[in-house]
Amino acid sequence: MYKIPRQSYTPEFKQEAIRQIEAEGKSPAQVARDLGISEQTLSNWRKAHKAGKLASGSGKPVTPEQMELSRLRAENARLKMELEILEKATAYFAKKSQ
Numbered sequence: 001m002y003k004i005p006r007q008s009y010t011p012e013f014k015q016e017a018i019r020q021i022e023a024e025g026k027s028p029a030q031v032a033r034d035l036g037i038s039e040q041t042l043s044n045w046r047k048a049h050k051a052g053k054l055a056s057g058s059g060k061p062v063t064p065e066q067m068e069l070s071r072l073r074a075e076n077a078r079l080k081m082e083l084e085i086l087e088k089a090t091a092y093f094a095k096k097s098q
Contacts, residue, residue: 009037013062014045014054021046035067036074 013035020031021042028046032039048054 010062011054013067015049016062016067017042018046018049018054033074033078034071036070036077 017031017035017037020026020034021028026034028042029039032042035042045054
């Protein structure tokens, strides 16, 4: 698992993530992967939302383009990690077969 750098998110972004779980019925793991956030962060947001402590309306709105960009960045990071693993495996097996 890779470490995600600390970031700040707008309340609208948080609410959109929660909405995807509750209204669209997506799994929390899938939403976290799509948005490029950790599952624990998403879980904390859901707990705060249920307790009524999730701040709202103080940040700028998150556009669909920003959501897509976040999803693509997360996918790009995942693909880079997979490529790195495959390159190491290829080098290992190439060395082993000689």
